[in-house]
Amino acid sequence: MPPRLSVSFRSRWRDAAPDCPALPSPLPETAEEAAEETADDVSGAASAPAAAASIAPAERLRPRRPWRRLLYIQQDYPDDYVDDTFLRELQKNANVRMYDYSTVVLQTTVVTQHLSSIMVFIAVFINLYCGAMTGSTLLWCSSAATVLGFGAWDMLRLVQQTPVQRTARLGLIKGAVLFALLLFGLSPILRTLTEDTSSDTIWAMTVIFFCVNLAFHDYSTGNLTNIRFPGSVSLNAAVLASVLLASQLDSNLSVFAFLSFALQWFALFPIFRRHLKRVSSAASVATTVALALVAAALFMHISRAVAMLHVLGALFITFGCPLWLIWVQRYKNELHGPWDEARPIVHRYFH
């Protein structure tokens, strides 16, 4: 056997040492101990890669050891060697679930609902702005709807058997009254907030903020009680848009009515819709249809084109987009492998 094939990595290492003086110069006692004790793994597959690389396969005296996916041994293979096992642990589309058309259609109702609710809101503003609706009408209507909704929400909670505390209910009512009073006091200030700003700017900004609201809205049904990021961004955008719109109105009462309606519509109504969706999908579908129709009906007086566009858009979102989603699934290319960040599994959280 030619000596250079039998040289182990370690002895080759020692040979190499003189011409490149080791920065951390090996101390004699450890080097000797190193020579005595040898881990199986290290001595087993160790051989000189540089020497081996210069020898053609035909000249080999013994067959090559199979390549091993290890870093701590010196292998008889070049560093850029590609083994047959390369990417064997790659999983493609391992946890892709195929969507069911009817399920996706049902899921789109949340988007349609939210879109419709924004349309209704804008329609209400336009009616108020043109004088087709008075502030007091809006105030009465919205208050009545909120009281009804609160009652229904309470009933839903009873149905779901969530523990309802009397004090919590009382606290809610107290908060609402305080909030209404504060808003009432602020409405003269809010009315004159953008007096010096051109209306065109207000419209443009409102559109932007409603787009933000639409984009960041929390469409999931999981979170029922509190509003978290990015849902909070959405709510803030809606409130900002409402304040901008309200500052275009001419009476204090209108401003107060409009802003209280805005808060009920964008802060409370989505929570109610989420509860409803959890309890009964039929009721949710009914709400969706009703909202879309109300939005279209309100816009009929203002602009037929917008009303039609809204109906078509709602239909497209509900029936067209699911088809589209299912169709693009074929381009799904999900790659998983050992490089993915593991998800730690922990049983006992301490709080």
Place this chain on the structure above:
Amino acid sequence: MTRRTLNICMVSDFFYPAMGGVESHLFNNAQCLMQRGHKVVIVTHSNGDRKGVRYMAGGLKVYYLPAVIVHSNASLPTFFSTFPVFRQIFVREQIDIVHGHQAFSTFCHEAILHARSMGLKTVFTDHSLLGFADTSGILLNKLLKFTLSDVQHAICVSHTSKENTVLRAALDPRLVSVVPNAIIADQFRPDPSARDPEWITVVVLSRLVYRKGIDLLVVAVPRICQSCPRVRFIIGGDGPKRIDLEQMRERYMLQDRVELLGSVVAEEVPRVLVRGDIFLNTSLTEAFCIAIVEAASCGLLVVSTKVGGIPEVMPRNMITFALPEEDSVVDALLEAVGRVGDRENHPELSPQHFHSCVKTMYSWHNVAERTERVYYKIADLEEPPLIERFRRYYGCGLVAGKIFCLIAAVDYLLGIVLAWLWPADKIEVARQFSQDTYQRAIARNLQRRAEPPPYWT
């Protein structure tokens, strides 16, 4: 036979005075390459008062360039504005090969782009793993595809990392070499006298962040402390998850058994490690994990989650694997505690043996030798025509490909303008650092002091 020596420029945002895996890789690899006769220059961004040109140990020349830092020590991407200074450096230092490190480094990407515009050979080393699912991963992978479309060779630190890089950048796997990291084993020597024989000590040294699996640690520590009264923990490192560990310690009243050290400077690491019997690593993703190698070199039995490239790093007799799950980590740690408690009957668990094993496995000289092999392989490759470069960039994506072509074309034109403004033959060539004089001076000093020089200055 006289070997041809090369002038190499390593570029990365991550370098001393910052500390970490990439930083030590650059420094040690450069040192060993210089000992092999090559000239190595490092380019990084300035850090506080450390700006301009500095010399480090062994005559390692480092350019600290001005840059705006945006996020976690990476500089602001400016595409073209770094070209003039990079060109000056490449010409001045007569660079043959530009070697960029780490995908998160803006400097690395820009240096490779400019070097390609100047017709220099480029190598890229990837030090970390990245998934495909999150937004930052998708964006970074696109950028990596751009850079790697036109490098001559890529280097990864583990086989898992190679698979990851090949997929991320759609590379030919034959253009990717695996060269692991290493440690300076002599800095991590076991010291049985530092251990407290009363206790079995588990050491954890890591940044206390989510990616290091601190959540697993938080739940595993009280369970181990409950079932093994002889075990105590020393946890070094700092980060947002430290508060969780402190809460855990309060809640289970483990103040006397869990020691939280806070952040540990690099020189202190061996002194902390030698106090332990077991090293616990709970990382959720790791390309190579130098920490466990350092710990094993100090004679500690390693318990680690089996993620990323970790299974490739050490033989089974030195490491106990766990899944990234609470129960599995606890079981693996209990097993390790049992083995350490019974160490008298197991000579193969002796710290000295671990140290000598690690010493044979990993060395920066080996890394430098293998890196050098990559350099020699690409040094004489024929330069493809410009149109071929554009073809490669064009294939990067429907929209991205066109943008990349545009960037490459502008950069190429910029190169021509710069060559007209500052002709290469008018740029002063840097004087060669004389290794002979330096070594003679070191030897004189050594004789005078008769003690080894501090390695890292």
